[in-house]
Amino acid sequence: MIGIFDSGMGGLTVMRAIRDVLPDSDIIYFGDIKHAPYGSRSRSELSVLTAQAVKRLQMNGATKIVSACNSLSASLAVSVFDVFSLEPGHIIEMVGPTVSYLKDVDAHVMLVATPATIDSELYQQAFQMLGKDVQYTGISDLAGAIEFGASRQKIKEIIEYSFEGKERNFDLLVLACTHYPLVTDIFQEVFGKEIRIFDPAFAVAERAKKLFWPQEVGNGTTKFLISEDSEFFRERVAEMFPESPFTIEVV
Structure with a gap:
């Protein structure tokens, strides 16, 4: 089992x-x-x-x-x-399966995750060992908002706030929190249809x-x-x- x-x-x-x-x-x-x-x-x-x-x-x-x-x-x-x-x-x-899957992907990658995941630096260390340049953004409160049924508008605001003042020079968005794929459509709305989204699941x-x-x-x-x-x-x-x-x- x-x-x-x-x-x-x-x-x-x-x-x-x-x-x-x-x-x-x-x-x-x-x-x-x-x-x-x-x-x-x-x-x-x-x-x-x-x-x-x-x-x-x-x-x-x-x-x-x-x-x-x-x-x-x-x-x-x-x-x-x-x-x-x-x-x-x-x-x-x-982390292991995700990094392995993405190691040969030709893209400008932005990885979004919880602050705990970003602070652990596991993804950073793994991609650095592979010589792969990846950008990272921690999104506070998003997993909890999804878990407890926050409105679509609230979730959108949390995502947008996390990227205030940041350049959006990426074309592949990795959703490195398992809650985030539940709102893939909102991520797509925020960043546009031209951005590819990867679910590590x-x-x-x-x-x-x-x-x-x-x-x-x-x-x-x-x-x-x-x-x-x-x-x-x-x-x-x-x-x-x-x-x-x-x-x-x-x-």
Whole structure:
């Protein structure tokens, strides 16, 4: 069983992409809505939340883990996973697959993410090692606004404010927070149709298929665990996974 976790509904974009490439896999998803958004939390807090999420997924049968949250990548220390006896190749985070996918892309890249992701400098270090020049912008409060159902206008204002006074000399926008693809159309409206937008969920899904198939061939079951009930989460799940039955449990 594949276990996926995030601070709320953002990771559903990753789960959707994985479900598309591994339709028969059994998937359990943990949305830690109670502690959302993760992007504003400290490194030490994120380490604790990561360990708690992995433990919860394992207790519910997950043997493969996908961290569907860019802000957590800096917290995925090997020591954390050694505690839970996860085998090599049974863990996927967001940064590695994203950087690998983009390394040969010919484009002027702007990567947008939460402040926690930008401050971790994981993307900066990875792209620098490849000799690839990438621009970065941290967007405060956007993940939370999406998670808790802010208006379209409010979300647009947050994005526009983050780019005030900045040159827009890029042609590829990388949405390095799993919440952001849920409002791709608003990003497109702000930056124009000529800007290409990349959702890292596709790179992560391809990595999952490479590492988890054919071991993860099951009955295609889907289960959601959430740490706090949310009407917005339930509505988004129903919208994104209409093809099969699922259960949602508040834990």
